[in-house]
Amino acid sequence: MKIIEIDNLSCHFQDGTLALNAINLSIEAGSFVLLAGRNGAGKTTLLRHLNGLIIPESGEVRLDGVAVTQDLARVRQRVGMVFQDADSQIVGETVYDDVAFGPENLCWPVKKIEARVTATLASMGMSELAENRPHTLSGGEKRRLAITGILVMNPEVIVLDEPFTNLDYPGTVQVLKTIADLHAEGRTIIITTHDIEKVFTLADRMVVMDQGCIVRDGSPLDVVYDIEPYGIRMPCALKAGSEVTAWAN
Numbered sequence: 001m002k003i004i005e006i007d008n009l010s011c012h013f014q015d016g017t018l019a020l021n022a023i024n025l026s027i028e029a030g031s032f033v034l035l036a037g038r039n040g041a042g043k044t045t046l047l048r049h050l051n052g053l054i055i056p057e058s059g060e061v062r063l064d065g066v067a068v069t070q071d072l073a074r075v076r077q078r079v080g081m082v083f084q085d086a087d088s089q090i091v092g093e094t095v096y097d098d099v100a101f102g103p104e105n106l107c108w109p110v111k112k113i114e115a116r117v118t119a120t121l122a123s124m125g126m127s128e129l130a131e132n133r134p135h136t137l138s139g140g141e142k143r144r145l146a147i148t149g150i151l152v153m154n155p156e157v158i159v160l161d162e163p164f165t166n167l168d169y170p171g172t173v174q175v176l177k178t179i180a181d182l183h184a185e186g187r188t189i190i191i192t193t194h195d196i197e198k199v200f201t202l203a204d205r206m207v208v209m210d211q212g213c214i215v216r217d218g219s220p221l222d223v224v225y226d227i228e229p230y231g232i233r234m235p236c237a238l239k240a241g242s243e244v245t246a247w248a249n
Contacts, residue, residue, distance in 0.1 A: 003029040003157060003188055004079075009049060009059035019045045021212040023059070029156070032189045032202055034220065037209035038231030043192045044084075046209070047159050050190070051079040063157075077106070080150030084162040086142040089149065095137075096121070096130040099149050106153075120152040124178070140171025147178055157188040164195055172198065197235035200224070208232065 004027040013019045020042050027033055037043050048054040049061050052072040061068045068075045083089050092098025099121060103113045121127045126148055129137065134145060143163060150158065160179065164172050180202055183189045191199060196206075206223040208216035210230045216223045228234055 001029045002026045003064060004050060005062040005065070006046075006049075007060050007062075009046075009056055009061060011045065011049075011054065011057040013045075018212050020049075023212075023214060025207065025214060025217075027188065027190065029188055030186050032183050032199075032204050033191070034196060034199055034203035034206045035190060035192045035209065036196055036206060036227065036230075036232050037192075041209040041230075042212040043209055044161055047081065047161055047190065047192065050157070050159055051076050051081055053081070073106070077153045078155050079157040079159060080153060080155035081159040082143070082146050082150055082161065082163060084165050086139075086146040089146045090134045090142065093133065094130065095126060095132050095134060095145055098134055098145060099152050102149060102153050116152055116154075120148055124148045124151065138171060139167045140174040143167065143171065143175050144178055147175075147182075151182075155187070157190065158182055160189070160191045160193075162193055163191065164193055164198060194232075196224075196227075196232065200235050 004025075006023055006025040009020055009023040010018070011020050023046060035043050035046070045054065049056060049068070052068045052075050055069060063075055063078060090098050091101055096117060100113055100117045103116060108116070118127075121130055124144055124147070126141075126144060129141065134142065137145060147158070163175050163179070167175065176198060179189060179191070179199070183202065193199060200220055203220050206216070206218065206220040207214055208223060208227055208230055215230060216226055224234060
């Protein structure tokens with residue numbers, strides 16, 4: 001079942017440069033999509049259209065067959081976006097307050113907010129940090145907090161823009177496990193990352209963008225050997241294997 005459908009989506013950057021050029025893309029519910037491309041390819045711009053942070057100049061984005069622009073509040077509950085800079089997404093004075101921010105803005109009943117925030121913190125292993133101030137958290141914990149603040153709304157689609165940026169190894173492992181667990185729960189995952197080898201084995205689809213266009217789309221193993229001309233580094237193990245094969249032949 002298609003959960004997201006994009007038809008002829010185009011838009012420009014503020015300087016007038018074409019950012020997206022007639023994008024056509026559909027995403028199946030429960031899939032794990034790796035969106036790759038060099039800086040400026042249009043990846044983040046495309047992601048921000050999925051929950052109405054950017055309104056289409058032309059074309060349309062639909063969630064379950066309904067145009068995103070028809071009900072932005074509904075879309076932002078069902079499509080949660082985790083930004084590259086976790087600090088920009090954290091607004092609460094404590095971890096608990098930050099997670100409660102979204103439900104409070106939707107005017108949920110107090111008891112519902114308390115129950116949902118407590119349960120979501122527990123599911124993310126962050127209950128012990130509930131009263132901590134966000135600025136005291138590690139990089140990995142901040143990224144997990146940003147994800148928790150999205151999960152409290154129980155979205156069906158999780159969009160992550162460069163989630164491993166500036167994380168050390170323990171932080172990367174924390175976030176990677178969280179993403180894998182979310183997908184195992186049946187959520188649709190859409191992720192951009194320059195470190196594609198971190199999620200390559202988790203993804204069931206790889207979409208490559210260049211100059212605002214989709215230039216490759218298919219299973220990761222079918223696409224990965226064509227990515228380096230588009231400024232994307234092939235995973236080391238696959239590159240080594242292809243070099244050995246070429247030498248042997």
